[in-house]
Amino acid sequence: MSNDHSLIHRPVSRRLVLAGALAAPAVLRFTGTAHAATTLKISHQFPSSSGEEGDFRDRLVRRFAAEVTKRTNGELAFEVYPGSSLMKTNAQFSALRKGALDLSLYPISYAGGEAPECNIGLMPGLVVSYDQGLAWRTKPVGQAFSEYLEGKGVKILTWVWQAGGVASREKPLIAPEDAKGMKIRGGSREMDMVLQAAGAAVLSLPSNELYVAMQTGACDAGITSSTSLISFRLEELAKQLTTGRGKSYWFMLEPLLISKAVFDKLPKAQQDVMTAVGLEMEAFGKAGAMADDTKVAEVFAKAGAKIHDLDAATVEKWRAIARDTAWKDYSAKSAGCANLMKLAQEVPA
Incomplete structure (x- = not known):
């Protein structure tokens, strides 16, 4: 997996967000390609990270973006907007459904107002371990939930659970x-x-x-x-x-989501890359969440x-x-x- 931070260009910051992070998008591009890139926007509510430091959720989306850009030879590029700097937190799910936002790492229960089934993503006592939550993806519950979300216009790329x-x-x-x-x-x-x-x-x-x-x-x-x-x-x-x-x-389900309208318009090869990289990010998400369960006490x-x-x-x-x-x-x-x-x-x- 590429950790080449020269691929990450941060434009001049637009405004300060909570936690003191600079809410400038990170434009991830693969240099040397002869083809014009399709640039997708990733929005989330969490503070920006730097390299291997900072909020693992921001690091996850940046890793995802860099790896997809690399594997598509620059045909896909990404802008990452941390700290709700692109749009307000609660507006992101609706924007994904409409195709007005490309991707978001989003607490799925926030969508419960317009998609009531999403409240299962933060159901007290239902999930009590990381392995149990991550097992959903291959179990009937995960398949049913994925089908429900896709019916609402949203597709899960990476299952992320957090205690x-x-x-x-x-x-x-x-x-x-x-x-x-x-x-x-x-x-x-x-x-x-x-x-x-x-x-x-x-x-x-x-x-x-x-x-x-x-x-x-x-x-x-x-x-x-x-x-x-x-x-x-x-x-x-x-x-x-x-x-x-x-x-x-x-335990909260906080997946990396893509607008189904956006995903469906991509060539099959690019869809396959995004799906594969999304799956690979699950181990990083689990490790980051578990590490923070200990770090928070410190x-x-x-x-x-x-x-x-x-x-x-x-x-x-x-x-x-x-x-x-x-x-x-x-x-x-x-x-x-x-x-x-x-x-x-x-x-x-």
């Missing part, structure tokens, strides 16, 4: 009983249902807006992926961290936060609430949702 943890301003959030009276960002409609059942008030906002919400006191605690806890610098505000290392009831501890880990009994408490609330609610939405829930439960942990 999550909780950053709290003051009081730790470990077991369900801790949630009572707290204002918490859960990350999905279904996680919000579980938190409300435990006695919390909930806030619905993208993870890149969590820093300001916690800073202003609008939010007491935020649940998000380990990588986002680091990238959005929540250790600056939190005195408590509950990690997702080892065990977690919070970052928060260094900043003075108290660190907590989950045990099996506590995870089961959360799962019990989820089964009685979110799982039932989701399954009752439609026959498609009920089928996805059934198939997901058939994948062993």
Whole structure:
């Protein structure tokens, strides 16, 4: 795999994004080709990275782009827009469906408002390990979900799962009983249902807006992926961290997506390259996510936060609430949702 950073050209930065990253697109081109390149735009909400440092999700899309450009001899080139610098976070899924955006690495549960089945991508307690989540791709649940998304105009190139943890301003959030009276960002409609059942008030906002919400006191605690806890610098505000290392009831599907309209217009050879490289990126995504599950504890501890880990009994408490609330609610939405829930439960942990 090419790590030739001379292939990455960064135009003058346009604006500052949260976490202090410069939100300039990275234009990835393979030099020496005689053919005009088709340039595709990749948008995501996460901070920009540099080389081997920084948010692994940004590094994943840059690796993907560089490798596809290399293997197509420059016939495909890419512009990477981190930090929601091309369009707002919540607009990206709709733009993919319409062909107005080419690719995005996107928390799939954010699309639940317009595509309710997508909420299975952040269903508390349903996925409890990386291997279980990544097994979806070859199991009936993954095939059914992929078909559903393609029917909505979106295609998965890389399955990326991330465990999550909780950053709290003051009081730790470990077991369900801790949630009572707290204002918490859960990350999905279904996680919000579980938190409300435990006695919390909930806030619905993208993870890149969590820093300001916690800073202003609008939010007491935020649940998000380990990588986002680091990238959005929540250790600056939190005195408590509950990690997702080892065990977690919070796993989010955050795949690399391409507009099906865009994909279908590409020559078969280019489609095959994108599909192959997308599959190869899964190992990088898993390694990056798992590394951050450990790194987040180190970052928060260094900043003075108290660190907590989950045990099996506590995870089961959360799962019990989820089964009685979110799982039932989701399954009752439609026959498609009920089928996805059934198939997901058939994948062993």
